[in-house]
Structures are given as structure tokens and as C-alpha cells.
Amino acid sequence: MNLYDISSVEVGEHFYWTIGDFQVHGQVLINSWIVIGILIAMAVLTTRDLKAVPEGGQNFIEYVLEFIRDLTKTQIGEAEYRNWVPFVGTMFLFIFVSNWSGALIPWRIIELPNGELGAPTNDINTTAGLALLTSLAYFYGGLNKRGLGYFSKYIQPTPILLPINILEDFTKPLSLSFRLFGNILADELVVGVLISLVPLVIPIPLMFLGLFTSGIQALIFATLSAAYIGEAMEGH
Amino acid sequence: MGISLSNFSLGEGIGINTDILDTNIINLTVVIGVLVYVGGDVLSSLLTNRKEMILKTLQDADDRYKEAEQKIADAKEQLELAKVKAEEIRAQSKASAALGTTNLLNRVEEDIKRLEETKQTTIRLEEEKAVAQVCQQVSRLALDQAVEKLKTSLDSNVQRRIIDLNIALLGNLAKN
Numbered sequence: 001m002n003l004y005d006i007s008s009v010e011v012g013e014h015f016y017w018t019i020g021d022f023q024v025h026g027q028v029l030i031n032s033w034i035v036i037g038i039l040i041a042m043a044v045l046t047t048r049d050l051k052a053v054p055e056g057g058q059n060f061i062e063y064v065l066e067f068i069r070d071l072t073k074t075q076i077g078e079a080e081y082r083n084w085v086p087f088v089g090t091m092f093l094f095i096f097v098s099n100w101s102g103a104l105i106p107w108r109i110i111e112l113p114n115g116e117l118g119a120p121t122n123d124i125n126t127t128a129g130l131a132l133l134t135s136l137a138y139f140y141g142g143l144n145k146r147g148l149g150y151f152s153k154y155i156q157p158t159p160i161l162l163p164i165n166i167l168e169d170f171t172k173p174l175s176l177s178f179r180l181f182g183n184i185l186a187d188e189l190v191v192g193v194l195i196s197l198v199p200l201v202i203p204i205p206l207m208f209l210g211l212f213t214s215g216i217q218a219l220i221f222a223t224l225s226a227a228y229i230g231e232a233m234e235g236h
Numbered sequence: 237m238g239i240s241l242s243n244f245s246l247g248e249g250i251g252i253n254t255d256i257l258d259t260n261i262i263n264l265t266v267v268i269g270v271l272v273y274v275g276g277d278v279l280s281s282l283l284t285n286r287k288e289m290i291l292k293t294l295q296d297a298d299d300r301y302k303e304a305e306q307k308i309a310d311a312k313e314q315l316e317l318a319k320v321k322a323e324e325i326r327a328q329s330k331a332s333a334a335l336g337t338t339n340l341l342n343r344v345e346e347d348i349k350r351l352e353e354t355k356q357t358t359i360r361l362e363e364e365k366a367v368a369q370v371c372q373q374v375s376r377l378a379l380d381q382a383v384e385k386l387k388t389s390l391d392s393n394v395q396r397r398i399i400d401l402n403i404a405l406l407g408n409l410a411k412n
Contacts, residue, residue, distance in 0.1 A: 053291055059283045104268060108259040111251040191260075199257040207267045
């Protein structure tokens with residue numbers, strides 16, 4: 001019985017939907033929609049009745065916005081950060097709410113035929129998508145700000161570094177996506193395994209650790225995105 | 237197994253797990269409880285601080301606004317005062333200017349009068365002097381002529397007649 005429970009911890013099982021020729025991971029989409037719904041609901045609810053002196057929800061959302069703005073400002077710089085607050089904020093909030101929803105909502109109550117519900121960020125596709133968006137964003141930022149002169153950074157400080165500089169464009173999204181994916185998946189797996197071994201009390205510290213890691217990962221992802229954008233836009 | 241579900245079978249196989257241990261409900265409750273208890277406190281104090289700071293900032297701005305308004309009112313008052321003073325000074329200076337003008341005119345008139353007097357006096361003096369001079373001249377000429385006449389026509393006969401005449405005159409004088 002116990003052995004069977006342990007062996008039922010599945011990795012890599014997905015709840016597939018077929019859309020046209022594509023197979024998509026349905027549980028990730030469902031969770032993403034839920035996260036998006038939470039974020040939109042929060043945005044709408046907290047900004048419905050704006051006051052000069054913020055109360056309750058408005059105060060909270062303003063605090064969050066200030067946090068994101070400061071983060072973006074420190075990474076991109078005073079002059080340009082304003083346009084990038086929405087992007088960095090979206091990244092941070094989506095990842096943060098995803099991670100925490102995976103850690104706090106008892107998804108196991110709902111049984112899917114295959115796979116299980118969890119944080120959308122525990123799927124490499126989500127994190128890779130986010131990382132590629134970051135890549136697009138910093139390319140756009142660099143080209144928009146500096147035109148074709150942007151490509152001169154590939155041969156700086158010396159043309160010998162050209163291959164490494166090109167490689168960097170691939171390693172950046174790779175490291176971003178794998179870091180986030182690995183952390184969240186590992187956290188969920190550790191908690192999952194521990195639950196099947198010792199169902200009570202013992203997983204609690206790990207769950208807190210997971211919450212902490214989740215928050216940190218969201219922060220890291222947003223900070224790095226902003227840093228890459230800032231780096232692409234600043235002249236050498 | 238079940239690699240590709242068709243589009244229309246989304247609901248198929250979705251169930252509810254009622255196993256309390258397996259669904260991790262108890263642990264999650266504890267975690268959420270602690271999170272709400274601790275995090276809620278932290279968050280609410282954070283938000284309260286933020287709100288207080290905003291209120292303080294608004295209050296400060298309000299105070300500064302009031303202060304500025306007060307200053308404007310003060311400045312306006314000062315301006316009014318200065319205007320009144322300026323008006324006063326202007327009137328004063330006008331009055332003093334008028335006074336000065338009349339004074340000056342009076343003095344000039346006096347001067348003119350004095351000068352006129354001086355002129356009249358001078359003219360009179362000169363006249364008198366001229367008259368005196370003319371008299372002197374005339375009397376000297378008469379004397380000269382008399383002396384001349386005497387020199388040419390004086391002889392003992394005439395002398396005697398003159399002396400007689402004078403004696404007679406003196407005698408008449410003595411009689412009277």
C-alpha cells in the first residue's frame with residue numbers, strides 16, 4: 001500500500017489537450033487561467049474606488065506597484081524605467097501568484113485523469129515562454145533605443161568575445177527558464193514525496209521553505225528580466 | 237495512457253479526491269493559518285505605516301499650502317500699506333513742492349522790490365551828486381568870470397564906489 005503510494009508520485013505525466021496538431025498541457029493552462037483570473041480580479045477589485053488617501057485594497061496594490069517600480073528603477077535606471085514597469089510587473093506578479101498558488105491552494109483535491117494541478121511555473125513550457133518574452137523584450141528595448149548600433153555590443157570589449165556574446169543570448173533565456181522551472185518543480189516534488197512518506201507536520205517547514213523560494217524566484221526572474229533590458233538599452 | 241483526449245472530453249475523468257491525508261489539507265491549513273496570522277500582521281502594519289506616511293505627506297502639503305496662503309495675505313496687506321504710504325508721501329511732496337514754490341516766488345518778489353529800491357536810491361544819489369557838481373561848476377565859473385572881470389576893470393574909482401556901496405549897505409544893515 002505504502003509502496004504503491006510512493007510509486008504513484010508521477011513526474012512528467014500531463015493532462016493533454018489536442019488543439020489542432022498541437023498537444024498542450026491542459027493542467028498548466030487551467031492553472032494559468034486561474035492565476036490570470038486572480039490577478040485580473042485583484043486589479044479590478046482594488047482599483048474600483050480610487051481615493052486620494054488609499055484604503056485597504058488600494059493601499060495594498062499601490063504598495064505592490066511601488067515595489068515593482070522601485071525594482072525596475074534600480075535595474076533599468078531613472079531615465080527609461082517607466083516604460084518597462086508593466087512588463088516587469090507582469091512577470092513578477094504572474095510568477096509570484098503562480099508559485100504561491102501552487103504552494104497554497106490544495107490542488108490535490110481535484111483529480112485529473114493524468115498529471116496534477118499545480119503552479120503553472122512547474123512546467124518548462126511556461127517558464128520557457130516567459131524567458132523568451134524576456135529575450136524579445138530586451139532585443140526590442142535595445143534595438144528601439146540604439147537602432148542597429150545595438151549589435152555593436154557583440155564585439156565589445158573585443159571582437160574575440162563575439163561567440164560568447166552571441167551565446168549569451170541563448171544562455172540568458174535558458175538559465176532563466178530552467179532556474180524557475182527547476183526550483184518550483186523541485187519544491188513541489190519534495191513536498192509531494194514528503195507527504196506520501198509522512199503526511200503530517202513534517203512537510204510544514206518545507207512548505208514554508210517552498211513559499212520563501214517561490215517568492216525569491218519570482219523576484220529573481222523579474223529582477224534579471226529588468227537587468228537584461230537595462231543592459232541592452234545602456235550604451236557601452 | 238490517454239495521451240490525446242479529444243477536444244470535447246475536457247470533463248472526462250475529472251474527480252474529487254476526498255482523502256484528507258493525501259490532499260495535504262491539514263498541512264496547508266496550518267501553513268495558511270500561520271501565513272495569515274504572521275504575514276497579515278506584518279502586511280497590515282506595513283500598509284498602516286504607508287497610509288500614515290501618505291496622510292502625513294498630504295497634511296504637510298496642506299500645511300505648506302496654508303502657510304503660503306497666509307504669506308500671500310500678509311504680503312497683500314503689506315502691499316496695501318505700502319500703497320497708502322506711497323500715496324501719503326506723494327501728497328506730502330506735492331504740498332511741500334507747492335509751499336516751496338510760493339516761498340520762492342515771495343522771496344523773488346521781495347528781492348525784486350529791494351533791488352528796485354536800491355536802484356531808486358542810487359539814482360537819487362547820483363542825481364544829487366550831479367546837481368551838486370553842476371552847482372559847483374557853475375559857481376566856480378561865475379567866480380572865475382568875476383575874478384577875471386575884477387582883474388580887467390578894477391581901478392581906484394571903481395574900488396572906491398564899491399567900498400562906498402558896501403559901507404552904505406553895512407550902514408543900512410546897522411540902521412535896521
